[in-house]
Amino acid sequence: MANWKCGNCGYELEAETPPERCPSCKEACEFLDNTCYTPDCQFDGKDQRIK
Template sequence: MANWKCGNCGYELVADQPPEKCPSCKEKCEFLDNTCYTPDCEYEGKDPRIK
């Protein structure tokens, strides 16, 4: 599963794929994959450097 962050409101969720509409702002937004792929954030599951 990946971590996704709404590019509009910042809502985050864990899912295989991002939703069509954001559950928080109810808009069709671009979702950023902020899943951690490096050892320095592997325990958090998401990369805090991706805003």
């Protein structure tokens, strides 16, 4: 499962695909995939460098 972050309000969720509207700000936002793909963040599961 991937981690997604709302480009508008920063809300994060785990889902196979991002929703059309953010559950937090209720806007049709761009969701950024902030899933960890490198060993330095493998334990958290999220790449904190993505803001």
